[in-house]
Amino acid sequence: MNPRPRSSSWVLVILVGLTLLGLALHETGQLKPVEDLLMLVVGPVQRSVAGLVGSSTDLAQAFRDVRELRAENERLEDANNALAAENIRLREIEAENVTLRELLQFKRNAPNYKMTAAEVVGRDPSALLQYIIVSAGELDGIQPGMPVVAGGSRLVGRVARVYPRTSKIQLVNDAASSVNALVESSRATGLVRGQPDGTLKMDFIRLEEKVNPGDIILTSGLGGNFPRALIIGQVTEVDKRDIELFQSAHIRPAVNLAQLEIVLVITNFEPIE
Amino acid sequence: MSLYFVVPFLALVAILQTALVPALGVGGVRFELMLLMVIAWSVRRGAVEGAVWGFCGGLVLDLFSGVPMGASALALMVVAMLTGLAQGTLVRSRVALPWLMAALGTFVYHGVILIVLSIMGRPVDVGVALVRQALPTAVYNVVVMIAVYSFLAWVDRRTGEPELRW
Numbered sequence: 001m002n003p004r005p006r007s008s009s010w011v012l013v014i015l016v017g018l019t020l021l022g023l024a025l026h027e028t029g030q031l032k033p034v035e036d037l038l039m040l041v042v043g044p045v046q047r048s049v050a051g052l053v054g055s056s057t058d059l060a061q062a063f064r065d066v067r068e069l070r071a072e073n074e075r076l077e078d079a080n081n082a083l084a085a086e087n088i089r090l091r092e093i094e095a096e097n098v099t100l101r102e103l104l105q106f107k108r109n110a111p112n113y114k115m116t117a118a119e120v121v122g123r124d125p126s127a128l129l130q131y132i133i134v135s136a137g138e139l140d141g142i143q144p145g146m147p148v149v150a151g152g153s154r155l156v157g158r159v160a161r162v163y164p165r166t167s168k169i170q171l172v173n174d175a176a177s178s179v180n181a182l183v184e185s186s187r188a189t190g191l192v193r194g195q196p197d198g199t200l201k202m203d204f205i206r207l208e209e210k211v212n213p214g215d216i217i218l219t220s221g222l223g224g225n226f227p228r229a230l231i232i233g234q235v236t237e238v239d240k241r242d243i244e245l246f247q248s249a250h251i252r253p254a255v256n257l258a259q260l261e262i263v264l265v266i267t268n269f270e271p272i273e
Numbered sequence: 274m275s276l277y278f279v280v281p282f283l284a285l286v287a288i289l290q291t292a293l294v295p296a297l298g299v300g301g302v303r304f305e306l307m308l309l310m311v312i313a314w315s316v317r318r319g320a321v322e323g324a325v326w327g328f329c330g331g332l333v334l335d336l337f338s339g340v341p342m343g344a345s346a347l348a349l350m351v352v353a354m355l356t357g358l359a360q361g362t363l364v365r366s367r368v369a370l371p372w373l374m375a376a377l378g379t380f381v382y383h384g385v386i387l388i389v390l391s392i393m394g395r396p397v398d399v400g401v402a403l404v405r406q407a408l409p410t411a412v413y414n415v416v417v418m419i420a421v422y423s424f425l426a427w428v429d430r431r432t433g434e435p436e437l438r439w
Contacts, residue, residue, distance in 0.1 A: 121292060122288075122291035122292045122295075122337055123295040124291070124337065124338050124339055125287070125291050125294075125305070125334050125337055126338050126340055126345070126386060127302075127303060127406045127407075127410060128340075128383065128386060129338060129339040129340060130339075131338065131339035133291065133337055160339060168339065170339060175396045175398075176396060195398075195401075196397060196398035196401045196402060197401045197405055197406075258301065
């Protein structure tokens with residue numbers, strides 16, 4: 001007779017019995033104090049372990065999220081950069097479009113003028129002078145003395161020197177520039193001259209003539225250096241003293257001379273030197 | 274440094290000064306790249322090399338300017354000579370000299386051009402030119418000199434030749 005299987009059987013029977021007893025006690029609620037005691041000990045450990053597991057799961061998830069977010073961020077940054085570049089390009093096109101429309105409008109309004117458009121490619125390196133360099137030259141039919149305008153028949157200056165493919169333009173606000181002008185409303189005449197600080201002033205306006213801030217100043221055509229009726233600017237301030245023979249007016253140029261991009265050279269106007 | 278390199282390099286500087294520098298202006302004030310280059314090179318390599326730079330650079334600059342041809346070249350050579358003179362006598366420190374000359378040199382440069390313009394019969398207002406134009410430009414030049422001098426010091430170390438080769 002082998003005693004081993006018999007003792008094993010007894011152990012199994014006891015364990016099954018205990019289990020069934022436990023089930024029964026649990027069902028009747030008799031086991032609750034024991035369960036509570038065990039949970040009191042095990043609970044915190046379980047929470048800690050659960051916490052650790054949760055954290056590690058969250059960490060793994062976080063790593064995955066970060067990786068995905070990074071990739072997403074890169075994609076969005078690329079898209080953002082592309083859109084920003086596109087936006088800048090469209091704004092540039094829009095600005096150019098406005099300029100070209102103005103130039104075209106002027107060309108339509110003044111069909112008698114033959115004009116060559118030129119891009120501003122440089123500015124005078126010296127702050128003491130007001131010159132620009134444009135992308136049209138002798139080969140484009142440009143000659144010294146030709147008037148230069150921006151859109152809306154606004155006077156920019158005149159061609160000072162010509163090279164084969166570029167020209168140097170003396171702006172109307174250069175200290176050595178002078179243009180015969182008149183006040184649009186009162187027809188008072190005078191001489192618009194650039195000032196050393198880059199501003200414009202109309203001198204030699206007779207004292208009895210009416211000039212007021214806001215008046216438009218046009219080229220008079222006198223002297224034959226510029227066509228008549230080009231807009232030079234607007235009066236901002238009048239200097240008038242009764243003891244002097246003439247009054248003068250400060251002029252704001254009709255075009256922002258510091259931000260010119262495209263200009264028109266009137267090529268069929270022959271200045272009288 | 275060989276003149277074959279100097280001339281195209283200074284032409285590039287002149288182009289940058291007319292095409293790029295105006296876009297970097299602050300309130301209408303622009304720095305003067307060629308002037309700063311000439312001063313910095315004079316500090317590094319002496320008045321003679323600086324004057325050669327001033328001559329070549331000034332002539333190229335005058336091509337783009339309304340000033341009479343040679344005016345900028347003359348003004349830059351004067352500044353280069355003064356820098357060499359200051360280095361030998363007034364200022365021993367190579368550290369302070371570029372900035373000092375960036376400030377003083379701006380007034381000298383503008384002053385010489387004003388004299389030339391005045392001689393040529395052009396209307397000039399010395400007060401406006403020096404106070405409203407040269408003064409803010411001098412401040413801007415001093416700031417930009419940091420970058421220009423660092424760059425030319427690097428070029429000088431790279432080229433490392435004692436004399437200008439013709």
